Amino acid sequence: MMTVGILGGGQLARMLALAGAPMGLRFMVLDPSADACAGQVAPLMVGEYGDESALAEFASQVDVVTFDFENVPARSAQWLAQRLPVFPNPQALALAQDRLLEKTLFRELGIEVPPFADIASRAQLEQAVAALGTPCILKTRRLGYDGKGQFRINAPQDLEAAWTALGPSVEKTGLILEGFVRFQREISVIAVRGRDGEFQTWPLTENWHVDGVLSASLSPVAVEGALAEQARLAAHKIAERLDYVGVFALELFCCDGRLLANEMAPRVHNSGHWTIEGAEASQFENHIRAVVGLPLGSTRARGQACMLNWLGALPDARGVLGQPGGHWHDYGKEPREGRKVGHATFRADTTLGLVDALHAAGEQLDRHAQVAPVIARLRG
Ligand code: ATP
Ligand code: MG
Ligand code: MG
Structure with a gap:
């Protein structure tokens, strides 16, 4: 019987395991938290995604790996992919983890995106706000979800507050400025x-x-x-x-x-x-x-x-x-x-x-x- 390994043990892993069970599949979930909710419906291994010994133990028990959590370190996904089939592939995962890379790819493929700019410094933020106009949204490139890691700049005077809020993240997550879309x-x-x-x-x-x-x-x-x-x-x-x-x-x-x-x-x-x-x-x-x-x-x-x-x-x-x-x-x-x-x-x-x-x-x-x-x- 085949065992599917899932990195991340939230509700998505839980619903994946529930959907896979009728097809005769087994599951194993890796999550840093002992009370990850997927653990209620599938065996849970507690371990950090970046910990090689945890990954090795996980890899020894599963036949194929997938994700519930999109921010698994790219290195861990690659480490696993050298040993097992991993879907989606680590390159796709890494690209989708980064708003700048994904928007650049969309544009390359002829898919329209809101105007955006890579922001590495306060000076660049000033230039980009001037170029894109307000309102605009400053976002972390990586690790944002549910609207977290975002700051809306309604007028140029909000720039200071935006930099105070997200400037400290620039080394860890990178930043991107996006034009605000008045979508219907x-x-x-x-x-x-x-x-x-x-x-x-x-x-x-x-x-x-x-x-x-x-x-x-x-x-x-x-x-x-x-x-x-x-x-x-x-x-x-x-x-x-x-x-x-x-x-x-x-x-x-x-x-x-x-x-x-x-x-x-x-x-x-x-x-x-x-x-x-x-x-x-x-x-x-x-x-x-x-x-x-x-x-x-x-x-x-x-x-x-x-x-x-x-x-x-x-x-x-x-x-x-x-x-x-x-x-x-x-x-x-x-x-x-x-x-x-x-x-x-x-x-x-x-x-x-x-x-x-x-x-x-x-x-x-x-x-x-x-x-x-x-x-x-x-x-x-
Ligand atoms: P998710 O939980 O969907 O992963 P997220 O934290 O990655 O959310 P986004 O999807 O980028 O964040 O933004 C959350 C919401 O904020 C969007 O669904 C949209 O309603 C609004 N929003 C984000 N970017 C823009 C934009 N450029 N213009 C207008 N509204 C936006
Ligand atoms: Mg998102
Ligand atoms: Mg979203």
């Missing part, structure tokens, strides 16, 4: 490429963020003109260039009839959680199929689905489970402010059915603000 919508493409090059995408997902953190996702959604095909093509070009194997997400801004690429995540993605109930094969199932070299499952949607994220603490499950097509996901994590502790997915065969379920859940859970933009979109 945020969408993502979840894509998967198999070991043999087979490529598929799920229908487009629209995403709503609150304070830089994903709050709700809806799929499938219609977008104007040729944008859906453009998004799919962009993901395909990236996958081919990186010789990517597994699932990744490409986050895009829809702005005045154009698509601008924000970032890619070299792993299964929060905006693809709806695929567990809302698609023929989920992102988790297909990621596992890809990394072990099995044929991919269909990415076709089953009706319409909306995912709501639970941050900090879980609401009452009955508000979700009491709705037709309501599904509950409790990651088994300790509640903590801002922490992703679970999500719900609502699936329905019709738009009207989904609106009704979301409306009822919004009432029962007192989550009007979270469901409102999704309902507004569904009502068109």
Whole structure:
């Protein structure tokens, strides 16, 4: 029996292991924390990603390696890849860890991106703010997630505060300045490429963020003109260039009839959680199929689905489970402010059915603000 090793033991690893079990696969998770939530559903090895003896012990127990955590040190991924199949490959992982490298690649592939500049000093920040104009966003190149490691510069006088906040990180993470995009919508493409090059995408997902953190996702959604095909093509070009194997997400801004690429995540993605109930094969199932070299499952949607994220603490499950097509996901994590502790997915065969379920859940859970933009979109 084959054992899949996962670096990182969060909810993504947990959902990967749950998706792989029916295919007869075993899992082993490596995480620095003894209470990593994937440990509740798969054997957990506690160790640092940069520790060679931990990696050696891990490598001796698994047949193939993949990631739940995208910021595993590139050296560790390379070390493992010299001994075992590792998917996605360490070069793809390293590129997707760095906002400057990924935006440079997107541009090279003809994928439009917001204006950006590499920032290595305060003087460069001043020049770049003058060139890009305000508002703009200073971000760490590496190690940012959920909107952390970002500072919005609304006017030139905010530059001082931005440098105070992020200047100290410049050595460790690098910095990038991005023009602020006044987008109408945020969408993502979840894509998967198999070991043999087979490529598929799920229908487009629209995403709503609150304070830089994903709050709700809806799929499938219609977008104007040729944008859906453009998004799919962009993901395909990236996958081919990186010789990517597994699932990744490409986050895009829809702005005045154009698509601008924000970032890619070299792993299964929060905006693809709806695929567990809302698609023929989920992102988790297909990621596992890809990394072990099995044929991919269909990415076709089953009706319409909306995912709501639970941050900090879980609401009452009955508000979700009491709705037709309501599904509950409790990651088994300790509640903590801002922490992703679970999500719900609502699936329905019709738009009207989904609106009704979301409306009822919004009432029962007192989550009007979270469901409102999704309902507004569904009502068109
Ligand atoms: P994630 O959790 O998706 O990995 P992250 O910390 O990597 O988040 P981004 O995706 O770059 O951060 O930014 C978080 C959110 O902030 C975006 O989804 C978007 O809503 C907003 N944002 C980021 N960059 C820009 C930009 N250049 N213009 C306008 N809004 C932006
Ligand atoms: Mg990110
Ligand atoms: Mg993002």
